[in-house]
Amino acid sequence: MPRAVQPVLALLLAVILFMAGSGPLGTVVSVRLEQAQASTLVIGLVMAANFLGLTLGALFAFHVVTRVGHVRAFAAFAAVMAAATLAYPLVVDESLWAVYRLTQGFCAAGLFVCIESWLNDSATPENRGTILAIYMTCLYFAQGGGQFVLTVPDETGYLIFTLIAIVMILAVVPVAMTPRAPPMIPNVSSLSFKRLWIASPLGIFGCVSSGLILGSVYGLAPVYASGLGFDLSDTATFMSAIIFGGVLLQWPLGRLSDIYDRRLVIVGTMIAGAVVSFLMLPLPALGFPVLLVVAALFGGIGFAIYPLCVAHTNDHLEREERVGASGGLVLTYSAGATVGPPVAAAVMSAVGPSGLFVFSGVIGVVSIGFAAWRLKARPPVPADQQMKFQTLPRTTPVAAPLDPRGEEIVETVPTVSHGYAAETLEAVEAHAAQAAEAELREIQGEFDFGEAEAEAEGAGEDGAESPAAEAGDAAADEAGDAPAEGAREEERAGA
Numbered sequence: 001m002p003r004a005v006q007p008v009l010a011l012l013l014a015v016i017l018f019m020a021g022s023g024p025l026g027t028v029v030s031v032r033l034e035q036a037q038a039s040t041l042v043i044g045l046v047m048a049a050n051f052l053g054l055t056l057g058a059l060f061a062f063h064v065v066t067r068v069g070h071v072r073a074f075a076a077f078a079a080v081m082a083a084a085t086l087a088y089p090l091v092v093d094e095s096l097w098a099v100y101r102l103t104q105g106f107c108a109a110g111l112f113v114c115i116e117s118w119l120n121d122s123a124t125p126e127n128r129g130t131i132l133a134i135y136m137t138c139l140y141f142a143q144g145g146g147q148f149v150l151t152v153p154d155e156t157g158y159l160i161f162t163l164i165a166i167v168m169i170l171a172v173v174p175v176a177m178t179p180r181a182p183p184m185i186p187n188v189s190s191l192s193f194k195r196l197w198i199a200s201p202l203g204i205f206g207c208v209s210s211g212l213i214l215g216s217v218y219g220l221a222p223v224y225a226s227g228l229g230f231d232l233s234d235t236a237t238f239m240s241a242i243i244f245g246g247v248l249l250q251w252p253l254g255r256l257s258d259i260y261d262r263r264l265v266i267v268g269t270m271i272a273g274a275v276v277s278f279l280m281l282p283l284p285a286l287g288f289p290v291l292l293v294v295a296a297l298f299g300g301i302g303f304a305i306y307p308l309c310v311a312h313t314n315d316h317l318e319r320e321e322r323v324g325a326s327g328g329l330v331l332t333y334s335a336g337a338t339v340g341p342p343v344a345a346a347v348m349s350a351v352g353p354s355g356l357f358v359f360s361g362v363i364g365v366v367s368i369g370f371a372a373w374r375l376k377a378r379p380p381v382p383a384d385q386q387m388k389f390q391t392l393p394r395t396t397p398v399a400a401p402l403d404p405r406g407e408e409i410v411e412t413v414p415t416v417s418h419g420y421a422a423e424t425l426e427a428v429e430a431h432a433a434q435a436a437e438a439e440l441r442e443i444q445g446e447f448d449f450g451e452a453e454a455e456a457e458g459a460g461e462d463g464a465e466s467p468a469a470e471a472g473d474a475a476a477d478e479a480g481d482a483p484a485e486g487a488r489e490e491e492r493a494g495a
Contacts, residue, residue, distance in 0.1 A: 014115060021146065043219070044348075052338045084100040216359060220348065310325075
């Protein structure tokens, strides 16, 4: 384990626990709604509520953190998420579940703000890339591995939700027990949509396309699997294959884009995505193992589009704009992920479960056409002038400063923890100043007393006796007169 990661091990453990719980939650909700005979369109709307909450949380959740501090905010967000998770099986109501998903999306964004600002605080220009890579590995592998909670037998319908809630709330423990001081939140001012569009229309379009496809897959792939007759164990394996495949193919495609014209790699990835989407239509007939392999390939291609488009956008920006651009592109992706599930659900309602991949294939074809137009509209950036590819999370803009390609100096926003620490420091300094002043006065008093004695001695030498000295001399005179008087009386008696 690199030394750079040791200070953030507690945070990474919190990430693993949080994603192991929240990752499969969307799958469980989608499957349970389908089992409750909810329409595909309704399921799509409920799942879209989560991404809407995530978008709102990315914009506003940091206000909660700045008011109460990181640890309290993290505990509050995790507690609300766990409570909402336990509320699902109480009443199966689509409207209520949409509210739960919206709330949990907002809280998830707040948790990411806490975690990612802490990671940013620990990152340096030398270890930023390492921390980001390990963070993303923990993120996706916990999300993929958590899917297998669906394999737990649950006759009552409560057990899986309870297990997810337990894992979520356990994520608070490493954060609450960490001895690290709370960090400041990076003040990431996202670039305007207009500036991003001028810099890279293809980057914007690609991020929206990635959101449309991945938002739909996260929300409706369980419905697709259920429609094909898969049990919960097969559904969990199918979802895990998509997520794990997404992790494995990003780096090879990214490195390829560093060598050649990045736009050609983006176009090639979009073509491959469209082809694989349409291949998914007849694949169920070939057996489950073949479907898993192609699903992993689909995930790898779909997950790579977003970081490739971010890298392409960075090729056309100044260094100081890159952090803001990454924050803006996260919100662009989130907007696409919010719109995608309802639209894909409408297609699935019309053509059946395979409509999910019909939708992703059509989005791929449209993206290919747009990218081909951009190839003619602008000359390529020379390969030696392109920014290096970097895989990135699609969580909140707070993660943007972790990108090693961005500006190293980012303004920060102090939280209530820092205000309390500042007030405490001021109080300690004031108390220390008062103690020093009292000690100085005591020392000064000793000096004054010594000077008084010296003045008294000096006065005696000058003949001006003090009252005490005069009293002492009078007593001495009386004592001296008494023996003399007794001696004279003895002389008279002897005579």
